[in-house]
Amino acid sequence: MENSNDIVIDVKGLRKSFGDNHVLEGLDLELHKGENIVVLGKSGTGKSVFIKCLVKLVEPDEGKLEVLSKDVQHLTEEDELNALRRKVGFLFQGGALYDSMTVEENLKFPLKRMPDKPSYGEIDDRVHEALKNVGLEKAIHKMPAELSGGMKKRIALARTLILQPDIVLYDEPTTGLDPATSKEISELIVEMQETYQTSSIIITHDMACARITSNRMKVIRDGVFKYEGSYEELKKSDDKWLMDFFE
Numbered sequence: 371m372e373n374s375n376d377i378v379i380d381v382k383g384l385r386k387s388f389g390d391n392h393v394l395e396g397l398d399l400e401l402h403k404g405e406n407i408v409v410l411g412k413s414g415t416g417k418s419v420f421i422k423c424l425v426k427l428v429e430p431d432e433g434k435l436e437v438l439s440k441d442v443q444h445l446t447e448e449d450e451l452n453a454l455r456r457k458v459g460f461l462f463q464g465g466a467l468y469d470s471m472t473v474e475e476n477l478k479f480p481l482k483r484m485p486d487k488p489s490y491g492e493i494d495d496r497v498h499e500a501l502k503n504v505g506l507e508k509a510i511h512k513m514p515a516e517l518s519g520g521m522k523k524r525i526a527l528a529r530t531l532i533l534q535p536d537i538v539l540y541d542e543p544t545t546g547l548d549p550a551t552s553k554e555i556s557e558l559i560v561e562m563q564e565t566y567q568t569s570s571i572i573i574t575h576d577m578a579c580a581r582i583t584s585n586r587m588k589v590i591r592d593g594v595f596k597y598e599g600s601y602e603e604l605k606k607s608d609d610k611w612l613m614d615f616f617e
């Protein structure tokens with residue numbers, strides 16, 4: 371995994387302030403192909419801002435930002451940016467589905483918007499395959515309101531993966547779920563990483579999710595990644611500030 375040709379996200383010295391609020395003060399991160407990195411940090415420390423910079427939903431002030439070998443900050447053409455965004459799936463907090471659409475329509479929606487729109491037959495096949503992968507084939511005709519929180523997350527995950535992204539960015543994928551369902555979703559994230567061969571950055575406060583999903587963890591403190599290591603390595607730390615997360 372430690373091969374520089376395998377780097378799918380390369381961030382160096384990333385800075386972002388909002389007025390006097392200096393949120394990111396020099397973040398460095400290398401994500402390798404097939405790797406899952408969990409980003410941990412207290413509330414309001416810039417985790418969401420960081421992953422939004424990766425797809426230019428937030429404009430960084432400074433730093434190197436390469437995603438799939440593209441220099442994100444200098445992608446000026448709308449087409450190029452859209453092409454990159456199709457390769458980088460984003461599962462937002464809440465993973466909102468369109469309430470007025472069935473599960474099937476929710477899954478077809480991103481496929482129909484692709485520039486090389488697949489044929490109707492292919493769209494149907496991909497929807498069925500995605501639902502099978504998340505274990506919810508029977509929910510195809512249901513409305514989001516008829517689904518439990520865990521089922522909604524599964525469908526939102528299927529909708530992200532249906533475009534076969536190279537990278538998936540997860541913002542709090544288990545928020546609002548009970549511990550058993552959180553564990554299920556965390557395990558599904560790992561399974562999907564294997565099935566779809568994705569690389570991921572996962573923001574979470576849920577330490578069970580971090581333990582299950584991470585190959586490596588990075589912890590934001592004072593605008594930089596201050597700690598890095600596997601879940602087990604960080605858990606052994608005797609740094610009081612870090613220990614709080616594991617209690």
Ligand SMILES: Nc1ncnc2c1ncn2[C@@H]1O[C@H](COP(=O)(O)OP(=O)(O)OP(=O)(O)O)[C@@H](O)[C@H]1O
Binds near residue numbers: 414415
């Ligand atoms: N568009 C914006 N304009 C101004 N300030 C912003 C904007 N987006 C984020 N911020 C500020 O940046 C800081 C970091 O926010 P961010 O949402 O990244 O935190 P976070 O670490 O993801 O927090 P949480 O764990 O609570 O979701 C906060 O102080 C927030 O108020």
